Amino acid sequence: MARLIYIHDPMCSWCYAFTQSWTKLQETLPANIPIINIVGGLASDTTEPMPLHTREMVQQAWKRIEQTIPGISFNWDFWAYNTPYRSTYLACRAVLAAKKQRHTSEVEMIRAIQTAYYQKAKNPSLPETLQECAREIGLDETQFARDLTSVEIDSELHKEIQSARDLGVNSYPSLRLQHNNNLHMITIDYRDHRTMLQQINSIIQGL
Structure with a gap:
């Protein structure tokens, strides 16, 4: 009836900023509403270093998040010790590769990537960082490395990107509630999960 x-x-800073509110929403969501995760693919593959104007844009987002969302902070050493790339597809594939190996590892990999990136100042655009994340959450590293570059996982990524587009999503994070064959946009609230819960309950109850 609803999902x-x-x-x-996984490399979207606003998705990281949403972590606390999203976790609380999941904890209070009615048990009969399943949650479906879709990776939207923020930035395609590239080996070109992130342009200066893009670095400044991302850094401004980090500053805004720290100033407006309690409890969220970033390790700014990332910018001093890494060559950043405007590429998130590999990290998205890592999430799908983890899910393929063990369904519960999807969320574990998302958290591991965010921790590596935002707290440990490591670069999740690089396969070695993602391999370390796989090791930390107890995946078979050989299988993970194989899946990360496989045609199967790449195909799955592009299917999910298309699914996001079909849902009318053009920014991350986004929430959509499917109920009685209708699609509803749930307004993201980074500070209070209760506003989203109230919106979901109102839709389900037909209010």
């Missing part, structure tokens, strides 16, 4: 779809990117 909640979360469209995200």
